[in-house]
Amino acid sequence: MTNLPQLTDALLTLEDGVAVLTLNRHDLRNALTGSNLIDDIVTTAEWVNHCQDVSVLVITGAGSAFSAGGNVRDMANRSGDFAGDPAECAERYRKGIQRIPLAMQAVEVPVIAAVNGPAIGAGFDLANMADIRIAADSAKFGETFLNLGIIPGDGGAWFMQRLIGYQRAFELTLTGRIVDAAEARELGIVMDVVPGEELMPAALKMANKMANQPPKATRLTKRLMKMAQRTELKDFLDICACFQGMCHNEPEHLDAVNRMLEAMARK
Template sequence: MSDTPMTDINPEIPSLRDATLSLEAGVATLTFQRHDVRNALTGTGLVDDIVDTAEWVNRNSDVSVLIITGEGSAFSAGGNVKEMADRSGAFAGDVAEQAERYRQGIQRMPLAVTKIEVPVIAAVNGPAIGAGFDLANMCDIRLASNKAKFGETFVNLGIIPGDGGAWFLQRLIGYQKAAELTFTGRVIDALEAQQLGIVLEVTEPDQLLDKARVMAQEIAAKPAGALRLTKRLMKMAQRQELPDFLDLCAVFQGICHNDPDHLKAVNAMLEAMKK
């Protein structure tokens, strides 16, 4: 998770270049606004916007959930194919130069998103292709419009998932199915994505954000400190042995038992049981 400690001095919403960011009742919503290029992540300011949002969320104790979605017909088309054809922008230079462009460019996105301390919901409004698919898979929960499509399509262009997509997808659906999707570059619809466990729910397009907000509000109603610690534990459980993990759980539980929000929640439950 983030190395930046959460502060009680909540910073203002950052000024973003190609996205909008709002906060209401503990739920922050990041909306990509580059529908002119189908919300491509290269050749736009969206990676910077994602990184800035991640850092702001981690410093802001008023944020309990983050929703990421796209304006227009696409969630994100991933890389800008025209720039690839021109060998310009993120795709210019020799091997060493391109490697550094990836490190200083789109690879900042997975590092930032995986450090977000609150639950992240991807509301996938349309196609999530290439790096756009990978971004959705970096989130904790994915809800999709029935117009959404998903594809790990890098091999179709003669490249590899340079943003870490091969790391995320196999952890989400297992190696064999991830291999099939990655090696074939096949694009799947929202229903197949749901069947594979990539998407939790599929909705009509006009119901997607409402569905995401209802889920986000349910999560945001939980004690904020426990919520952040629970997400941290779930991430750490993926890479720790059980004895070490249980030691960490003991410490985090001690923190929770000494948090005033814990006593409020317990008393509220006791009162509800009397009714």
């Protein structure tokens, strides 16, 4: 049996290759600061990469919110993650919330964000760090940092423009406006919107389809998808050739080919 990491403010399950991480601080609307959720997310991301039993990671929130992002009360009190002079505050960001984008960017398996409610500020950015987003019809999204006189300090400006393009990301970031689930789908922020009670079934249906693919080739394919964003074509094709050579020598490849041949023979 696979050993799950010990988490403090989140819940983690693993079934049939699908890990589900549930942010579990409903009392804070799953705020990432002022809780232990930063450590829990980073711990889970690192565990996923080392656990070959995991093929897909789903992230969702308990209660009414996906994540409210930063703890505004701590901001008002200049406490916790927001304490100290400019240099101290910058160091808190580097050692605190900025660990999340680095850890999420390094996750080797597909990540699906099942956005169950408001995803605001850093919570919005966390959703955008996933590979795919499915939203409940009650979900809302907002890059609201400027409304508080701060910038997207967790890397949100990097992720969102890669997701929906510079112009749309610029408008959402500079206005700080909140969009509902329907508009989020129109903008390309989320792939699909479903009634709240259908959110997790829809996310798990997609996750199980991905988990049923050959796991080693799946991890290599995600690496290629990420590398394609920053690699010249000739170099990228060289990497593809190397990865393909690895895949052709994996037992899972031959198993998949044999299953396809058997299916063809039955037709």
